[in-house]
Amino acid sequence: MEPQVTWRILFVALLSVSSIVLLHPAAVMAETTATQEITPLDAETMQSRVLILNTVTLDRTGPQYSVQTLEGELSWYPRDGWLQEILSISSDPRSTATDGTMQFSWDSPRHEETIQVNAVVRTRNAIVPVREPIPFPLRQVSTEAVAYLEEGEITDQSPEIRALAQELATGKEDAYEVVFSLADWTTKNINYSLASLGQPAIQRSSQVLTSRYGKCDEMTSLFISLNRALGIPARFVAGYAYTNSERFRTGWGGHGWAEVWLPEQGWVPFDVTYGEYGYLDASHITLKVAPDAKENSIEYTARGNDFALRTQPLDITITPTELIPRKNDVIAITLDAPHTTVDFGSTVLILARVRNTKDYYVSTRLDLAKTTSTEQLSADYRNVLLRPRETKIIPFLVRIDADLREGYYYEFPFRIYTRLGPSASIDITARNGAPYFDTTAFDGEIAQYNAPAHATPRFGVTCDRGLAAYIGEPVMHTCTVHVPSGEQLPTSAFTIVICDGRDNSACENMMVRDATFDLQTIDTREGIGTRTYHARLQTMESPPATFFVTSETVAHTAISAFLEHPRTVSLDDPITITLHVNTSGATPEKTTAEISVRHVRGTQELGAVKQPSTVLFTVPARSLRPGENRIDATITYADELGTRGSVQITSTILLEEVGILDRAYFMLEDAGYWVANLFTDQEA
Incomplete structure (x- = not known):
């Protein structure tokens, strides 16, 4: 069968x-x-x-x-x-x-x-x-958060993503303001799509x-x-x-x-x-x-x-x-307009005075409601970041329809909403023959409120993260110089001036070949941190370009361990030996623990040890001998940077209450081990 x-x-x-x-x-x-x-x-x-x-x-x-x-x-x-x-x-x-x-x-x-x-x-x-500004770039990231800096299958990185992030962060020294800018850009520039509705x-x-x-x-x-x-x-x-x-x-x-x-x-x-x-x-x-x-x-x-x-x-x-x-008490809004009576077809400037009533940062969205017979010339909503107790003036432009009936007065109610406070409204009157303002009439005033925080450079620099290094050792980054469409770099080889963002007098000339150059960073603190640099091209008339370099430094692996076991045992006692392992610095990626007691050996693979670990070994009591028995434990590892090392610790355990017959048995068993080892040595 x-x-x-x-x-x-x-x-x-x-x-x-x-x-x-x-x-x-x-x-x-x-x-x-x-x-x-x-x-x-x-x-x-x-x-x-x-x-x-x-x-x-x-x-x-x-x-x-x-x-x-x-x-x-x-x-x-x-x-x-x-x-x-x-x-x-x-x-x-x-x-x-x-x-x-x-x-x-x-x-x-x-x-x-x-x-x-x-x-x-x-x-x-x-x-x-x-409640307080958070310095940017972040100089150190907590251990808990480090894993959330890595690329994912969906959350990937590309030169374009790095360039955009740097552009949005340029000129900002407050991390909350930087994150707000990234969020605001995403909300405004990525169109919501239902093309893959029902799919991850x-x-x-x-x-x-x-x-x-x-x-x-x-x-x-x-x-x-x-x-x-x-x-x-x-x-x-x-x-x-x-x-x-x-x-x-x-x-x-x-x-x-x-x-x-x-x-x-x-x-x-x-x-x-x-x-x-x-x-x-x-x-x-x-x-x-x-x-x-x-x-x-x-x-x-x-x-x-x-x-x-x-x-x-x-x-x-x-x-x-x-x-x-x-409770809608976080944001207070009042509306004003330089001209509240205008001609048909005229442009109207509405100024929203937005006040943060709290002692902490507040972000709010302002929505201008659509009013019949008007056209919104500016964005119908604005995301606004307010520091503690800060007030900002946000301009909105609308145009009154030109084909209204002559001889009539029209009153247009304009209302702005926020989810963090009560709405505000203002009435604008339109009548034939009143002052007329075209779309350029308020350019100067709008520019005052929407003035860019910095001049836009004609080139940019992005750098990779490089490989992690030990504290005090250099991290090498490959950096790329790029220009917008329509611009050209000076030549295939040119000099770029790189200055430390914390000390503009600390500058270095770097040779750029094929639009790339190498940048070295050294950090004396453990963790992941980001530095600011400013770049100038002497052959191009352009404001300096700000760029950010993130690097990771780790301490050398340190392993501490100790053995836990009974101090004395008898032949009838079960013996469990516990090896406690703690690490700091670079994570040991390939870790092996080995314990030996006389002729008994036990090995266990621990893999990456990121938190305190324990290893249990069971030793037969009859593998011991009367009196003191030595326990040897060896921990070998290769850390995340490839460095290999080992730690050895010893302890002793005392075997008591051994009778004459057991002692005789041990003598015969040891003689057998001696003979077996003798023949093994001769064959070798």
């Missing part, structure tokens, strides 16, 4: 929530009054029930169908945060929490199994209170920058890439949010936004789709935080024979149960 062969199938289903697509909610709406029903967008706090369902189906594919085990790993579920509190959470079947996931398991699963998660969540609309992020950041189209997760990924290009950690947040946009059939849907790490503040939310910078409305429910947008929401693993595994996207339902109205 032929032996029976049993096949074991390992099947992993990778799912993403069907869509992360939400669009900015309609910004122009009447203020909520006591008689009006508020929406999640208008709430100070929202309490809601979150229901997550997912069904997995095990289909028979052959006569030997059987499934022994099924395991599910859910990474999308509500979790606590600064803006979100989990009041209760439960699952059916019961789950265990492991590394930010909910783990489910079934023995002998049925044809269909369903995961159900129920949670009660309280979210709030609050601004992260940043498919465009990389570099592709979004080229196409200028993207869904919310793709727009967010570009924003994350821009931050990372400047040495500012940023991460992707997946969740659900509410919208009142008419482009969607239902108000609730999957959504993606970002969190940016700032020193002394931690993680600060930025939603470039909704235009919410430094805060979130209460409808945002966080389900997952990840370095990249292309990560799965649930994974299944099954073991068995003759089966296929089918899954569906997560089914998520949000049911608000309590909405507390928001």
Whole structure:
């Protein structure tokens, strides 16, 4: 009879929530009054029930169908945060929490199994209170945030992304202002697209920058890439949010936004789709935080024979149960106009005086409502960053229609809205024969309010991050000089003057060949930091170009270890030896621990040791000998820069209460070892 062969199938289903697509909610709406029903967008706090369902189906594919085990790993579920509190959470079947996931398991699963998660969540609309300027570039990044500086599958880097990030950051010394500029550019210049509705992020950041189209997760990924290009950690947040946009059939849907790490503040939310910078409305429910947008929401693993595994996207339902109205007291707006009575067809300048009433940074979006028989000549909305207690004047240009009926007076109400305060309005009167102003009449005044912070250079410089180095050792960067379309570099080889951004007198002439040159940086502190440089081309009439160089320095690996074990044992005692390993400096990537006690050896691969680790070894008591027995432990490693090293420690353990017969047995056993080693040595 032929032996029976049993096949074991390992099947992993990778799912993403069907869509992360939400669009900015309609910004122009009447203020909520006591008689009006508020929406999640208008709430100070929202309490809601979150229901997550997912069904997995095990289909028979052959006569030997059987499934022994099924395991599910859910990474999308509500979790606590600064803006979100989990009041209760439960699952059916019961789950265990492991590394930010909910783990489910079934023995002998049925044809269909369903995961159900129920949670009660309280979210709030609050601004992260940043009260002081944060120096830019960031000189040091926390260990927690370092991982969020790396490229991802979606959040990639390109020369164009680095060049744009540097252009937007030039002239700015406040990190909050830099991040706001990156967010504002993304919101204004990337058009929202529903072309891939129902699909996870498919465009990389570099592709979004080229196409200028993207869904919310793709727009967010570009924003994350821009931050990372400047040495500012940023991460992707997946969740659900509410919208009142008419482009969607239902108000609730999957959504993606970002969190940016700032020193002394931690993680600060930025939603470039909704235009919410430094805060979130209460409808945002966080389900997952990840370095990249292309990560799965649930994974299944099954073991068995003759089966296929089918899954569906997560089914998520949000049911608000309590909405507390928001206090609109953050922003105060007043409107003014140099001329409140104008002729038909005239241009009108409306000045919005926007005041931050708080002692921390506030970003707000101003929306100018469309008024009948007028044309908006400037952008109909503006994102504005206000420092603590700061007031700014924001200009809006509109034009009155020219084909109005003569002999009539027309009164036009113009209103500007913000979600962080009450709206403001002004009335403009139009009548035939009143003063007329064309579109150029207010150029000087608008230029005063919209004056660029710095002159634009005719060239730019971008540098790669280079390879990590030890503290005090040089990091080499390859830098590229580039010019806009229509411009040309002087020659194939020319000199560029590079000055330290902290000391403009510390300058060095660098030779540029084929538009590239090498730049060396040295840092005396551990971590990832960014430096500012200014570049001048003596052969080109241009303002200096500012560029930023990010580098990583690490300390040499330091390993400390100690052995934990009983001081004395007898032959009947079980012996467990624990090796405790701690590291600092460069991460040991390939780490091996070996323990030997006389003729007994044990080896264990630890891999990369990034946190305190323990290794357990079991030693038979009969491998010891009466009296003191030496324990040797050796830890070998190669760190992340390739340097190899080892650490050795010793200890002793005392074997007591050994009888005469056992001692005689040990003598015979040792003699056998001696003879075996003797023949081994002779053969060698």
